[in-house]
Amino acid sequence: MPLSVLALFVVLGVSAVVVSVYVFGDNAGRKLDENTARKRFTRDFPGFDPQTIVISDDGYDALLVSDNDSRSGLVHRIGKNYLTRLLERGSLRKMELTGQGIDLYVNDFTLQKISFSLADENLRKQVFGTLPSE
Amino acid sequence: MDLIIPNFPNVTQLAIPAFVALILIELFVLRRFRNVEGFETRDTVTSLMMGVGNVVSGLIFGFVAYGVLTWAYGFRPITIGFEWYWIVLCFVIDDLRYYVYHRIAHRCRWVWAEHVIHHSSQHYNLSTALRQSWTGVFTGMFVLRIPLVLMGFHPALIVFVGGINLLYQFWIHTETIGKMPRWFEAVMNTPSHHRVHHATNPRYLDANYAGTLIIWDRMFGTFVEELEEDIPNYGLVKNIGTFNPLRVAFHEWVDMFRDALRSGLTFRQRLGYLFNPPGWRHDQPVSGSEAIKLDFVERNPEESGKPGLPSL
Numbered sequence: 001m002p003l004s005v006l007a008l009f010v011v012l013g014v015s016a017v018v019v020s021v022y023v024f025g026d027n028a029g030r031k032l033d034e035n036t037a038r039k040r041f042t043r044d045f046p047g048f049d050p051q052t053i054v055i056s057d058d059g060y061d062a063l064l065v066s067d068n069d070s071r072s073g074l075v076h077r078i079g080k081n082y083l084t085r086l087l088e089r090g091s092l093r094k095m096e097l098t099g100q101g102i103d104l105y106v107n108d109f110t111l112q113k114i115s116f117s118l119a120d121e122n123l124r125k126q127v128f129g130t131l132p133s134e
Numbered sequence: 135m136d137l138i139i140p141n142f143p144n145v146t147q148l149a150i151p152a153f154v155a156l157i158l159i160e161l162f163v164l165r166r167f168r169n170v171e172g173f174e175t176r177d178t179v180t181s182l183m184m185g186v187g188n189v190v191s192g193l194i195f196g197f198v199a200y201g202v203l204t205w206a207y208g209f210r211p212i213t214i215g216f217e218w219y220w221i222v223l224c225f226v227i228d229d230l231r232y233y234v235y236h237r238i239a240h241r242c243r244w245v246w247a248e249h250v251i252h253h254s255s256q257h258y259n260l261s262t263a264l265r266q267s268w269t270g271v272f273t274g275m276f277v278l279r280i281p282l283v284l285m286g287f288h289p290a291l292i293v294f295v296g297g298i299n300l301l302y303q304f305w306i307h308t309e310t311i312g313k314m315p316r317w318f319e320a321v322m323n324t325p326s327h328h329r330v331h332h333a334t335n336p337r338y339l340d341a342n343y344a345g346t347l348i349i350w351d352r353m354f355g356t357f358v359e360e361l362e363e364d365i366p367n368y369g370l371v372k373n374i375g376t377f378n379p380l381r382v383a384f385h386e387w388v389d390m391f392r393d394a395l396r397s398g399l400t401f402r403q404r405l406g407y408l409f410n411p412p413g414w415r416h417d418q419p420v421s422g423s424e425a426i427k428l429d430f431v432e433r434n435p436e437e438s439g440k441p442g443l444p445s446l
Contacts, residue, residue, distance in 0.1 A: 001147050003193075009147075010189070013154040014182045017261065018175065020158055024165055025173035043367070046433055076375060080174045081256040083373040109388045111375030 029080050031059025036082075037075045038064070044084040048073060054127055056101065057117040065130050072130055074104075076114055083111070089132050097128055104131070140216050142294035145301050147189070153304060157260045163310050164259075172309070176377040178261045183379040184251055185264030191271070199276035203289035206280045214286035224287045225295040225346075231282065232299055232345035235275050237356065240340050245273045246412045247386040254382055256369035258332055263307035268383045302346045303328075313360075323348050326360045333366030336430035337442035339423040358442035371413065371426065386412075 030036075034053045041064050042048055048071065050064035062075040072087045085091065085106070094105040101117040101124060118124040164172035214220050239249035248267040255262045282292050306328040313319055313326045323344040331342040341358035344351050351357035360366070374385060394407040403416040413422025420428060424444075431438045431446055439445035 001144060006147055006150075006189075009150045010186055013150055014186065016154055017157050017182060018179055020161055021173040021178045021261075022175045024161055025175055025178070027175050044371075046429065078256075078373070078375050079176050079377065081369070081373070083375050085372075106375075108375065109385045110378075110381050 026080060029060075029077050032056075032062050032075060032077065032082070033059075034062075037062035040082045041073050041075050041084050045073060045086060048086070052130075054118070054123070057119055061114055061116050063116065063127055063130070072132065074114070076111070085111070087132050091132060095128065095131055097124060102128055102131075137213060137215065137288065139288060139290050142290055145294070145297040149301055149304070153260070153264065156305065160260050160308055160310055168310070172257070172259055173261065174257060177255055177257050178259075180377045180379055180382060181255060181261040181265035184268070184382060185266055187268040187379065187383065188264075188266035188270075191268045195271040198271050199279075200289055200293065202276060203279055203283050203292065206283045207289055210284055210286045212286040214288070216288070216291060220287070221291065221295065224282065224291055225298060227282055227285070227287075228279070228292060228295045229299055229344075229346045230350055231278050232296075233343050233350040233354075235278050236343040236345065237354075238275070240343065241411045242409055243386075243390055243412050243414070244408050245275060247390050248273050250370065250386045250412070251382055253332060253370055254374050256373060258307065258309055258329060258366070258368045260304065260307055262332075262368075263304045269387065299345045307332075319348075321347060321349060327351075327357075329366045329368075330358050330360045332368050334369060334371050335364055335367055336427050337361075337364060337437070337440065338366060339371075339426060339442070341442050371423070 032055050034055065037053050037055065038050055041050065041062075048064070049066055049068060050073070051067040052065040054063045054065075056062070060077040064073045064075070066072070074085045074087055075082050076085070085108070091107055092104055093107050094103075096103040096105075098115075100119065101115060104114040104116060106112065106114060116127070118127060161173055214224075235245075236249075239245040248269045251267045252262075252265055255265055279289075279292050279296075283289060303323070306323055306325045308325050309329065311325040314322070314324045318324065319326065323342075323346055327342045327344065327348050330338045331344075333339075338358055338360075341356055342348065342351050343356055348357065374382065376382060376385075390407060394404045399407075399416065406414055406416055411422045411424075413425070415421040418425070427443055431443050435446060437443050
């Protein structure tokens with residue numbers, strides 16, 4: 001097949017699919033709640049028993065803390081779905097308290113930074129204190 | 135003997151309009167009959183970009199694999215022609231080759247680094263079928279086709295049947311089709327079988343490696359049936375956090391070399407991070423999918439020994 005024809009097929013095809021999915025697909029993610037965060041995290045880490053769950057103000061992220069063994073984990077919304085990460089020493093390159101929440105710089109090539117929004121200053125500091133060191 | 139080599143079409147390129155049409159049909163079916171949207175724009179765009187990159191990569195690097203096969207063809211003891219029965223035989227043997235490649239791709243991190251791309255979506259729809267690797271040539275897995283060449287099959291025929299094989303696998307990337315008739319499910323790879331393959335549920339990990347024929351999984355003990363009570367969760371054991379095609383394409387290569395080049399490891403441990411199964415850890419006696427399955431069975435002892443799960 002001539003390259004020009006292939007390129008035309010590809011451009012037209014990709015455009016048709018993308019426009020259709022944008023119009024008819026589902027691009028609205030759901031906000032996290034405690035139940036969803038617990039269920040989603042323990043699906044990937046069944047041995048983890050979270051006693052404390054903090055949902056970010058925008059509903060995109062959840063921090064889970066197991067008081068029994070002081071481990072913490074993260075649920076993060078990626079599009080319509082979620083991913084999970086166990087936070088251990090070295091998981092985070094850097095953590096920064098900001099006016100709106102906590103910026104977590106993750107040691108992860110596909111997940112560079114999570115902005116955990118928390119307007120409550122006290123809660124923000126409390127959560128910051130539970131995170132593992134860099 | 136002078137062979138007249140047929141002008142085999144590049145079936146995967148010719149099928150592009152059909153891919154587009156079927157994706158649009160699937161989108162319609164999901165909305166109209168299942169009342170689920172199923173597709174997500176960013177995920178679909180990423181999948182299509184990985185597909186485009188795969189085609190580009192093939193155009194740029196395709197000469198490497200074909201060149202090696204052509205060189206190896208010179209050592210064949212016999213020459214096989216292009217009659218229909220040879221094409222069928224070549225297809226079946228190449229399908230076995232695909233099973234071997236695919237099993238290696240899940241059990242050897244060096245090859246997983248390119249194959250992981252295909253599994254990196256948490257969605258399972260026809261656009262997922264097009265989410266293909268950009269770096270396949272760098273794994274060297276094209277050498278698995280050398281035995282076919284040495285049997286006497288021409289490289290052009292091998293590439294052609296390989297294209298048919300990939301074409302077959304497009305339609306099985308869907309949730310809109312439940313189970314096919316029993317006789318079909320017994321022999322062919324199907325949407326049900328392939329949903330198991332893409333799932334990260336403990337029992338479904340490292341199962342159903344088939345391309346076209348599921349018989350290889352049944353023969354070699356890697357077959358797991360899809361269960362109604364264990365709905366597949368798609369994606370990776372550690373899902374990626376990006377839709378950026380460049381990061382998607384190279385993330386496992388980056389992670390693999392980061393692991394292998396860490397300080398304090400022996401040479402053997404470094405090789406382990408390159409060639410042992412994904413998830414392998416030098417400091418854990420059981421890791422990766424074995425650890426996940428074992429942990430699941432320990433928490434659910436009634437599942438011990440069932441297909442896809444170890445016995446306690």
